[in-house]
Amino acid sequence: MTEPARRPANPNFSSGPCAKRPGWSVDVLAGATVGRSHRSKLGKGKLAAVIDKSRAVLGLPDDYVLGVVPASDTGAVEMALWCLLGSRGVDMLSWESFGAGWVTDVTKQLKLT
CATH class of the missing domain: 1.20.5 (Single alpha-helices involved in coiled-coils or other helix-helix interfaces)
Structure with missing residues (x-):
């Protein structure tokens, strides 16, 4: 692989320091719950x-x-649980923290048995 002949005018891209839109100011973060x-x-x-x-x-x-809800696999499973369970009984088993959280959702939040 060869090194490009030209480098970007602004090297701040991808993860890490990112280029901001023109006119961006730290003032837009006023009132943000950062951290x-x-x-x-x-x-x-x-x-x-x-x-x-x-x-x-x-x-x-x-x-x-x-x-x-989270925009993630966990969020997708949460929505499936909330939308699909309820008309019939269900058996739930868990082996790790995510599964245990979903069992809690079904038994304590959805109050299904």
């Missing part, structure tokens, strides 16, 4: 605001439940 858990009072407040605003934008009926 705070989503479980903190501030984090929970931000999530509640997103949920309320999303409910209004989508025009959801009052009896619909809206939530924010």
Whole structure:
């Protein structure tokens, strides 16, 4: 492999220091919950605001439940559990932390037996 003849004008890309859009300023982070858990009072407040605003934008009926979940495999399994379980009994087994969390969801949050 040979070294390119020209280098990018701005080498900050990919992971690490990333190039920002033109006009970007650190001021856009004012009020951001950077470094705070989503479980903190501030984090929970931000999530509640997103949920309320999303409910209004989508025009959801009052009896619909809206939530924010991880955009990951775990989030996908959570949604499958919440949507697919309930009409019949289910046996659940777990061998590790993710599975144990899903058993907790089914037994304590969904209250299925």
